[in-house]
Every structure is written in C-alpha cells, then in structure tokens.
Amino acid sequence: xxxxxxxxxxxxxxxxxxxxxxxxxxxxxxxxxxxxxxxxxxxxxxxxxxxxxxxxxxxxxxxxxxxxxxxxxxxxxxxxxxxxxxxxxxxxxxxxxxxxxxxxxxxxxxxxxxxxxxxxxxxxxxxxxxxxxxxxxxxxxxxxxxxxxxxxxxxxxxxxxxxxxxxxxxxxxxxxxxxxxxxxxxxxxxxxxxxxxxxxxxxxxxxxxxxxxxxxxxxxxxxxxxxxxxxxxxxxxxxxxxxxxxxxxxxxxxxxxxxxxxxxxxxxxxxxxxxxxxxxxxxxxxxxxxxxxxxxxxxxxxxxxxxxxxxxxxxxxxxxxxxxxxxxxxxxxxxxxxxxxxxxxxxxxxxxxxxxxxxxxxxxxxxxxxxxxxxxxxxxxxxxxxxxxxxxxxxxxxxxxxxxxxxxxxxxxxxxxxxxxxxxxxxxxxxxxxxxxxxxxxxxxxxxxxxxxxxxxxxxxxxxxxxxxxxxxxxxxxxxxxxxxxxxxxxxxxxxxxxxxxxxxxxxxxxxxxxxxxxxxxxxxxxxxxxxxxxxxxxxxxxxxxxxxxxxxxxxxxxxxxxxxxxxxxxxxxxxxxxxxxxxxxxxxxxxxxxxxxxxxxxxxxxxxxxxxxxxxxxxxxxxxxxxxxxxxxxxxxxxxxxxxxxxxxxxxxxxxxxxxxxxxxxxxxxxxxxxxxxxxxxxxxxxxxxxxxxxxxxxxxxxxxx
Amino acid sequence: xxxxxxxxxxxxxxxxxxxxxxxxxxxxxxxxxxxxxxxxxxxxxxxxxxxxxxxxxxxxxxxxxxxxxxxxxxxxxxxxxxxxxxxxxxxxxxxxxxxxxxxxxxxxxxxxxxxxxxxxxxxxxxxxxxxxxxxxxxxxxxxxxxxxxxxxxxxxxx
Numbered sequence: 001x002x003x004x005x006x007x008x009x010x011x012x013x014x015x016x017x018x019x020x021x022x023x024x025x026x027x028x029x030x031x032x033x034x035x036x037x038x039x040x041x042x043x044x045x046x047x048x049x050x051x052x053x054x055x056x057x058x059x060x061x062x063x064x065x066x067x068x069x070x071x072x073x074x075x076x077x078x079x080x081x082x083x084x085x086x087x088x089x090x091x092x093x094x095x096x097x098x099x100x101x102x103x104x105x106x107x108x109x110x111x112x113x114x115x116x117x118x119x120x121x122x123x124x125x126x127x128x129x130x131x132x133x134x135x136x137x138x139x140x141x142x143x144x145x146x147x148x149x150x151x152x153x154x155x156x157x158x159x160x161x162x163x164x165x166x167x168x169x170x171x172x173x174x175x176x177x178x179x180x181x182x183x184x185x186x187x188x189x190x191x192x193x194x195x196x197x198x199x200x201x202x203x204x205x206x207x208x209x210x211x212x213x214x215x216x217x218x219x220x221x222x223x224x225x226x227x228x229x230x231x232x233x234x235x236x237x238x239x240x241x242x243x244x245x246x247x248x249x250x251x252x253x254x255x256x257x258x259x260x261x262x263x264x265x266x267x268x269x270x271x272x273x274x275x276x277x278x279x280x281x282x283x284x285x286x287x288x289x290x291x292x293x294x295x296x297x298x299x300x301x302x303x304x305x306x307x308x309x310x311x312x313x314x315x316x317x318x319x320x321x322x323x324x325x326x327x328x329x330x331x332x333x334x335x336x337x338x339x340x341x342x343x344x345x346x347x348x349x350x351x352x353x354x355x356x357x358x359x360x361x362x363x364x365x366x367x368x369x370x371x372x373x374x375x376x377x378x379x380x381x382x383x384x385x386x387x388x389x390x391x392x393x394x395x396x397x398x399x400x401x402x403x404x405x406x407x408x409x410x411x412x413x414x415x416x417x418x419x420x421x422x423x424x425x426x427x428x429x430x431x432x433x434x435x436x437x438x439x440x441x442x443x444x445x446x447x448x449x450x451x452x453x454x455x456x457x458x459x460x461x462x463x464x465x466x467x468x469x470x471x472x473x474x475x476x477x478x479x480x481x482x483x484x485x486x487x488x489x490x491x492x493x494x495x496x497x498x499x500x501x502x503x504x505x506x507x508x509x510x511x512x513x514x515x516x517x518x519x520x521x522x523x524x525x526x527x528x529x530x531x532x533x534x535x536x537x538x539x540x541x542x543x544x545x546x547x548x549x550x551x552x553x554x555x556x557x558x559x560x561x562x563x564x565x566x567x568x569x570x571x572x573x574x575x576x577x578x579x580x581x582x583x584x585x586x587x588x589x590x591x592x593x594x595x596x597x598x599x600x601x602x603x604x605x606x607x608x609x610x611x612x613x614x615x616x617x618x619x620x621x622x623x624x625x626x627x628x629x630x631x632x633x634x635x636x637x638x639x640x641x642x643x644x645x646x647x648x649x650x651x652x653x654x655x656x657x658x659x660x661x662x663x664x665x666x667x668x669x670x671x672x673x674x675x676x677x678x679x680x681x682x683x684x685x686x687x688x689x690x691x692x693x694x695x696x697x698x699x700x701x702x703x704x705x706x707x
Numbered sequence: 708x709x710x711x712x713x714x715x716x717x718x719x720x721x722x723x724x725x726x727x728x729x730x731x732x733x734x735x736x737x738x739x740x741x742x743x744x745x746x747x748x749x750x751x752x753x754x755x756x757x758x759x760x761x762x763x764x765x766x767x768x769x770x771x772x773x774x775x776x777x778x779x780x781x782x783x784x785x786x787x788x789x790x791x792x793x794x795x796x797x798x799x800x801x802x803x804x805x806x807x808x809x810x811x812x813x814x815x816x817x818x819x820x821x822x823x824x825x826x827x828x829x830x831x832x833x834x835x836x837x838x839x840x841x842x843x844x845x846x847x848x849x850x851x852x853x854x855x856x857x858x859x860x861x862x863x864x865x
C-alpha cells in the first residue's frame with residue numbers, strides 16, 4: 001500500500017458513516033417500538049443501547065480520520081491533494097495543525113469531528129434521561145450522516161493528487177491564516193456552530209416524544225450556554241484577527257462570513273433569554289422550540305452562504321458547488337421541523353397567561369423582538385444583493401454605511417432593554433418598585449450625558465454628527481445599565497451582609513454563589529455594555545497616511561511617531577518589509593513599533609502580501625500603525641496611523657462576558673450545602689423566630705437576567 | 708412639566724437642525740466613506756490600504772475632480788454608479804428598489820413592536836377576564852406543607 005495514512009483516513013470516515021447510519025436506523029427502530037409498545041425479536045432497550053454505542057464509536061472513527069489528516073500535514077505527505085494545497089515544508093508546525101480547517105474539505109472534516117465529539121459527550125451522559133437522550137442521539141446521528149456524506153463523497157479530504165505525481169513541496173497556507181489567533185479562532189467558531197445541533201436535537205426529540213414539562217430546557221441549558229460561549233469567543237477572536245491582520249483599522253467589516261456567524265449568535269441569545277419564560281411561567285413554548293430550530297438552521301444557512309459563492313465574500317477560500325447539498329439539507333431540516341411541530345403542536349400550549357404590560361415577561365418579548373430584528377437586519381443585508389440582482393438585474397453593495405444606519409439604533413434599543421429588563425419583576429411590577437429601581441440609573445444616564453458634553457463630546461459641532469449622537473447615547477445608556485447592575489449587586493449584598501455580618505466583598509461573593517444564574521447573567525450584561533462602550537469609541541476614530549523617510553515624524557492626537565529606520569528581511573516562509581518607529585507621548589518615548597508587510601511565497605508565481613500591524617494599546621485608545629508598502633517612485637515606506645479610541649474595552653468586555661458565563665454555569669449554592677457563618681458576638685438564643693428566619697432567608701432581589 | 712418637556716424637545720430639534728455643514732475635507736471624507744474601492748478588496752474607498760492599488764487612486768482623483776467641480780453628493784454617486792456599476796456605492800442609494808433595503812428592517816421592527824403590544828393587550832384582557840372566575844383554593848394543612856416545601860426547594864436557585 002503506497003499511501004497508508006490517506007487510506008486509513010478514508011476508511012475511518014466510511015466506517016464512521018456506517019456507524020452513524022446504524023445509530024439512526026436502529027435508534028429510530030427502538031424508539032418507535034417503545035413508543036408504540038411493539039415487541040421486537042430483540043428487546044428495544046438492547047437495540048437502543050447498541051445504537052448508542054455505535055454513535056460513541058463513530059466519534060473514535062472520525063477522530064482517526066482527523067488524526068490521519070493532521071499526520072499527513074506534519075509528515076508533508078503531498079500525495080494528498082488537500083495537504084498539497086494547504087501546507088508546505090517551510091510552514092511552522094503549529095500552522096500545519098491549523099491547515100486542518102484552512103480549506104473546504106478539512107473544515108468539513110473538522111465539523112464532522114466536532115459534531116461526533118458533541119455526540120460522544122451526549123451519549124455518555126445519557127443517565128440524565130435515557131429516552132430523551134436516545135431521541136437526541138438519533139437526531140444528532142442524522143446530522144452527522146449529512147456531514148460524513150459530504151466528506152466521504154463530495155469534498156474528500158484524503159483525495160490523492162491527480163495523476164499520481166507527488167510534488168516536492170506544497171503550495172503553503174493562506175498567509176492571512178498564518179496568525180496565532182487563527183489556530184484557535186476557527187475551532188472556537190465551529191464549536192459554536194456545531195454545538196447548537198445539541199439543543200436542537202433535544203428540542204426536536206422532546207417534541208417528537210411529547211416530553212412532559214420543561215426538563216429538556218434544564219438539560220440543554222448548559223449545552224446552549226457553552227455553545228453560545230464558544231460562538232462568542234469565536235466571533236471575538238475573528239474580530240481581533242481582522243483588527244490585527246487585515247490592516248484597515250477596523251475589526252468588523254460586515255462581510256457575509258462575519259454575518260454568518262452573527263446570525264446564529266443573535267438567535268441563540270434570544271433563545272437563552274426566552275427559555276426563561278418557559279422555565280418560570282410555562283409560557284412561550286412554541287416560540288422557544290422555533291427559536292432553537294431557527295438558530296440551528298441559521299448555522300447551516302451561514303455555512304451555505306459562505307461556501308456556495310451565493311454572496312460575494314473576501315473569505316473566498318472555501319467556495320464551491322457544495323451549496324446545493326446544504327440547500328437540500330436545509331430543506332429537509334425545515335420539513336422535519338414543520339411536520340413535527342404541526343403534528344405535536346397541541347403539546348406546546350402555554351400554562352400561564354400574561355398579566356401586566358410592565359413585567360419581566362413583556363421585557364423578554366421586546367428583548368426577543370430586538371435580537372431577532374437585529375438577526376433579520378444582518379440576514380437582509382447579506383441577502384439583499386442577491387435579491388437586488390433578481391429584481392433589478394444588478395448587484396448592490398451592503399457595506400458599513402447600511403449597517404451603521406440600521407443596526408446601530410437597534411443595538412442602542414438593546415442596551416436600553418439590557419438595563420430595564422432585569423429590574424422588572426415577573427408577572428407584574430409595582431409603580432413603587434419601578435421608582436425604586438429606576439431612579440439611580442436615570443440619574444446616571446443624565447449625569448453621564450451632561451459630563452460627556454462638558455468634556456467636549458459635542459455632536460452638533462462634529463464632522464459626523466450621527467455617529468457622535470449614537471456614541472453619546474450609547475455611553476449614557478451604558479452608564480445607566482452599569483449603575484442598575486451595580487445597585488442590584490449592592491442591594492442583594494447588603495441583605496446578605498445584614499444576615500451574615502460578612503464584609504461587602506464576601507457578601508457579594510456569597511450572593512453570587514447563591515444564585516449563579518442571576519448574578520452571572522448580570523455580569524454578562526455588564527460585559528456586553530462594556531463592549532458596546534468600546535464599539536462606540538469608533539465614532540471618534542482618526543487616521544493619517546504619510547510617506548516616511550529616516551527621521552521623518554508624524555503627529556496625531558498627542559502622539560509623535562518618528563521613523564528611525566526601515567529595512568527588509570527574509571525567512572524561509574516569507575520576505576518582509578518593516579519600519580522601526582519610535583513613539584513619543586508628551587515628549588517622552590513610550591514604545592517602539594515595527595509594522596511589517598510580508599510577502600509569502602515570494603519566489604513563486606502566487607506571491608501574496610500580508611500585513612502585520614503594530615499596535616500600542618492603552619485603555620483610552622489604540623495607536624494602530626500599518627506599513628502599507630513602499631512608494632515605487634521614492635522607495636520610501638508609506639505608513640498609515642490610526643487612533644482608535646476605547647478599543648481595549650471591547651476585549652475587556654468580552655473577558656467579563658466569559659467570566660459571567662462561567663459563573664452562570666456553576667450550580668448555585670444549595671441550602672443544604674450552605675455554611676451560614678454568623679458573626680461571633682451574636683447569640684441566637686436571645687433572638688425571636690422572625691429574626692432567626694431572616695438570617696436564613698435568601699437575598700431579596702427583584703429579578704435578574706437568569707441566563 | 709409639559710411645558711418643560713416641550714422646551715426640551717424644541718432644543719433637541721433645533722440642535723439637530725443646526726448640525727454642522729462641515730468643511731470640504733470633511734465632505735470628502737464622508738463621501739469617500741460611502742464609496743467602495745473596485746479592485747476587489749471589498750474595502751471602503753478611503754480605507755483601501757493596498758499601495759499601488761490600480762483603482763483606488765483613480766477613484767479618489769475622480770472624487771476630488773467632482774467635488775472641485777461643485778457636484779452634489781447625489782450627483783457624485785450617480786456618476787460613480789454609472790461608471791463603475793452600482794457595487795461602487797457602499798450602500799444602496801439610487802432610489803427605487805434600493806429604498807426597500809432601508810425601509811424593510813425598520814418596518815419589521817415597527818410591525819414587531821405593534822404585534823407585541825397588541826399581543827400583550829390581548830393576553831392581559833384575557834387574564835383579567837379569567838382571573839376573577841377562578842375560586843380561591845382552600846387552605847389545607849397539605850397545601851401549607853406543599854407551599855413550605857416549594858419555598859425550601861426554590862430558596863436559592865429561584
């Protein structure tokens with residue numbers, strides 16, 4: 001056998017496909033027999049168990065295939081067409097690993113692998129509810145089959161080089177992907193995309209088996225949150241990569257591929273909020289089921305958009321005719337969802353009715369409306385060029401000006417709801433409670449707006465008044481939301497402090513441990529607001545482009561940048577042009593920056609340029625310096641300098657969101673495990689029953705986001 | 708109170724109407740950010756960072772020429788769209804079907820808000836109609852015990 005590893009990989013994929021087909025067929029058979037009370041030759045439970053084990057084995061088989069492809073990359077096996085096109089001998093080892101997802105075939109294998117991995121965990125954790133897990137496992141195996149069919153028959157990662165002549169070296173990895181974040185950004189994003197298959201499978205399974213109660217939501221809550229977290233991290237890593245690599249000074253270009261990741265994130269966020277209505281009040285059952293259906297379908301639609309060439313995108317490395325397969329899959333998924341829903345819709349009747357307009361329920365409805373409108377805007381903006389071509393015969397561009405005008409007001413409405421929603425109580429909120437909870441945030445909003453205007457934010461005198469107004473509103477609303485969240489923490493901590501005698505910090509920690517969902521949710525909201533504040537800083541961006549020789553300087557926003565030197569270098573992987581720039585602030589040298597422009601595959605006919613941006617970050621702003629190239633007439637470097645205010649707050653906000661999500665994932669401190677530490681001087685024997693009860697009572701708080 | 712609110716609204720309206728006309732360089736910056744570079748980089752014209760880009764320098768020069776000739780923004784957009792095709796505009800701005808792109812998102816939002824308000828009112832009315840008809844459940848030792856149990860079990864997880 002001349003190519004053992006590619007053969008091993010191909011066989012593993014075929015085996016995985018066979019195992020998934022077994023899981024689907026025999027899983028369905030056993031569930032059907034159990035649901036209809038039919039007796040089979042072999043006990044239904046045993047068939048179900050074999051299906052589960054086949055599903056587990058499919059993960060091992062796909063893992064073997066993934067290992068075979070990584071092995072081929074590490075051993076420079078250019079007999080494999082995919083390896084030939086995505087690696088080279090000079091490629092550093094860590095980027096060889098990332099070649100797994102740098103092309104169509106490899107990324108589909110990664111999808112199949114992660115899906116099998118999620119299925120593996122789900123099938124191992126079946127004890128939470130064996131029958132429901134069996135339904136979910138069977139549905140998941142159907143999704144697995146689709147992706148395995150793609151990698152076995154349509155986009156084969158182990159296809160050998162045509163003609164059988166093995167070249168001495170590969171074409172190398174796309175230079176834009178040769179960046180540290182690219183080693184983790186795609187897997188994170190895929191973990192997010194793929195992960196929504198699990199709550200989808202549970203929701204569909206629960207509907208099929210007419211599962212009583214809301215337990216499927218409890219089971220899938222952690223799955224959904226972890227998936228949401230992965231998707232959030234994936235999106236943010238992508239933003240940071242775009243910021244640090246593409247060199248245009250921004251982090252979000254509203255490219256269809258970016259939009260494809262944002263749509264399921266928005267729908268998933270709406271789902272995470274609206275399931276609380278079902279958990280607490282038994283309402284919105286139909287809505288929740290459809291939200292998770294839509295979220296899953298959006299992950300498939302996003303993949304269709306980015307791989308089919310349906311819409312123009314700079315991410316052209318993975319376009320092909322594979323889109324038809326995704327269209328077919330999407331149609332099947334939609335048909336199954338609608339059929340199952342229509343067949344079992346009587347099972348989804350709400351148990352409670354809405355009572356008051358001013359309540360948590362109505363805030364959730366508006367929250368869902370805003371999130372889904374934002375999702376629709378992104379989808380609309382992504383697909384409008386196709387629609388325009390159909391109607392007018394010509395494509396149009398849906399760039400940043402469209403989204404800035406349409407999506408920003410919706411985003412501001414969302415911040416407003418982020419502040420208002422958690423302050424409202426379930427069922428109905430009294431006027432007194434509204435007054436108590438809203439006075440401080442309103443004061444914070446007014447004070448912030450006035451303070452910013454006094455500090456020099458004058459939209460009426462600005463070159464771009466709309467952006468400045470939006471930024472001002474965003475800062476003011478952000479201050480209001482942060483005040484509301486802080487007040488909630490302090491109010492709760494004060495009660496715990498009274499109960500336990502602990503200091504404020506310990507009381508806050510205990511309060512958070514008692515209700516991790518609520519206070520983790522508050523932290524997530526806080527992080528989102530901090531991110532929005534960072535995003536609003538873009539309204540005050542500045543830039544300057546100059547040609548710089550030795551000793552030349554440029555001044556921008558208090559920074560003075562002096563060109564000390566510029567030179568060239570060569571490595572086995574790329575040639576580079578770079579400049580050495582000293583940065584001064586208030587007359588004092590603060591750092592030296594070396595922006596680069598690299599030329600990959602310089603000796604070949606497919607040489608490709610890539611930017612390495614130099615950034616000096618502070619909490620106030622980023623000094624963002626790009627080496628754009630050399631003037632062909634003078635041979636001097638052209639340097640573009642950006643001042644991007646508050647960008648660091650975006651990354652800090654993400655850190656807070658991650659921290660809050662992790663807190664919300666921790667089980668709350670239960671009464672049985674709680675240690676009530678009382679201050680030493682207090683002697684309970686002298687207290688009445690009511691005081692004793694108060695000491696044992698949970699912290700009072702009006703509500704909370706409860707993710 | 709109403710008078711003050713009215714004054715506030717008036718001040719805001721005046722502030723909006725007085726929003727700056729801007730200098731020529733500002734106008735160049737604003738118009739340049741509503742046009743795309745046509746080299747295939749999919750970047751805004753003034754953000755295209757490719758040295759030696761065959762298209763952006765030509766487009767920028769053309770933009771300067773148009774502005775120096777006193778052309779209005781809409782005239783500039785029309786000239787660019789006619790010369791390079793509608794994809795040179797960073798957003799649909801030609802009127803006609805292009806307006807649909809702008810109207811639909813806000814229409815969806817407004818219709819959504821109206822739908823929710825109507826739905827909430829309908830539910831509220833139904834609740835008000837049904838609520839008095841429900842008799843108060845008799846308080847029994849069993850129900851008290853059950854209530855205590857529920858309170859205990861939902862103490863911290865809510």
